[in-house]
Amino acid sequence: MTPRLDMIGLVVSDMAASLAFYRRLGLDVPAGADDQPHVEGTAPGGLRIGWDTEETIRSFDPTWTRPTGDSRRELAFLCDSPAEVDALYAELTAAGAPGHLKPWDAFWGQRYAVVLDPDGCGVSLFAPSAPAT
Structure with missing residues (x-):
């Protein structure tokens, strides 16, 4: 297996x-x-x-301790459109999630933004900048 x-x-x-x-x-x-x-x-x-x-x-695991300064973990959520990236970023930050990187058009061809979850983990929101041809 x-x-x-x-x-x-x-x-x-x-x-x-x-x-x-x-x-x-x-x-x-x-x-x-x-x-x-x-x-x-x-x-x-x-x-x-x-x-x-x-x-x-x-x-x-009694030896476990809360990590500090850890930005190695990140979840990424594919959105349907650049407008959805912007709207979801606005919704999450309005609900209290810290915005880390405001939506922008990334050089690799995506609309991209990052918010932080309640424990400070990065959560990327992204969509292709232009429709696939």
Whole structure:
């Protein structure tokens, strides 16, 4: 059997805030899960996303500590259009998500923006700048 990427796991300090943020991005997160120590949702295409509280992680790894200054992790969400990148960035920042990079037309041919989730992880929003020909 060849291993396949099946789930991305996020360690969160505030489950309710994190789930609310990712629901705004369209992830199918179970209702009523905001106070659970572990939650899983499925993205379009079948990739699972899991959220664990810091306490859950410490329950089986007592040496775990919250990372600081970590910008190596980032999730990226493909949007339908450049206008959707702009609108979603505006919606998320209006709801309190810190904007990291305002929408711009990137030299690699995408409309691109970055917001931070409640734990400071970068979340890219992008769409092709021009329709494919």
